[in-house]
Amino acid sequence: MTTSQVSARSPLALLAAVGSVAGGALLILLLQVLPATSGISPVRRTISEYALSENKWIFDVAVLLVAIGSAIGFGALIRRKHLPALSAASVFCALWTVSLVVIVAFPKNNWAIGPSTGGTVHRIASVVAFVCLPLAVWFAAKAVFPASPARRAVTRVLALAALAWFGVILGAIVVSMNGGRPWWQAIPLGLVERAMALTGLIALASLLIPARVAAPVAEEAEALRVAS
Numbered sequence: 001m002t003t004s005q006v007s008a009r010s011p012l013a014l015l016a017a018v019g020s021v022a023g024g025a026l027l028i029l030l031l032q033v034l035p036a037t038s039g040i041s042p043v044r045r046t047i048s049e050y051a052l053s054e055n056k057w058i059f060d061v062a063v064l065l066v067a068i069g070s071a072i073g074f075g076a077l078i079r080r081k082h083l084p085a086l087s088a089a090s091v092f093c094a095l096w097t098v099s100l101v102v103i104v105a106f107p108k109n110n111w112a113i114g115p116s117t118g119g120t121v122h123r124i125a126s127v128v129a130f131v132c133l134p135l136a137v138w139f140a141a142k143a144v145f146p147a148s149p150a151r152r153a154v155t156r157v158l159a160l161a162a163l164a165w166f167g168v169i170l171g172a173i174v175v176s177m178n179g180g181r182p183w184w185q186a187i188p189l190g191l192v193e194r195a196m197a198l199t200g201l202i203a204l205a206s207l208l209i210p211a212r213v214a215a216p217v218a219e220e221a222e223a224l225r226v227a228s
Helices: 003-031 047-052 056-079 088-105 117-144 149-177 189-211 217-227
Strands: none
Touching (some): 003 047, 056 189, 149 189
């Protein structure tokens, strides 16, 4: 396959990636209005709480859609030579994607019946996912937008905002360790987690949507050469 053929296909792949991520996010929002899960507090309960309901399959599909979209999107950026196959961005994206799969494979633990190994794995995967997505976007932004400082800045600000939300959780843990209330009660955990997830996904979309419009200079030159 020639470079120009890869360039022609990659915008479709990036569009599919954004659609997959958006579809997963919309399914999560849908869970908040469906009868079986509408009673779950979006302010106090984490997103993974949906996996403890009869709507677990919707939650699983939503998370896997985001994972698939992320993999397709970064794969397309690599094929378009916006990113090296082995880079900080690709490594963090791989960790983010794998963590989402682990979250589905090991559902949230019901702490009312005590701790479990699966629940611990789920918690670790959640932390890795929430940290690695904004890091992947941050490192990718410079390579994807080398000549677009405004786009790069917006994408990186969104990535930093996602990390800042995680910092709120870390702050609550520190306060709790120093005699404060339990960290999951000290903050509106569900709201903070949802804000963190939403900000991270918007940062991901900011990275992918503009990238499908402008092909690298080398690809444009190759396309012109073939056309002539």
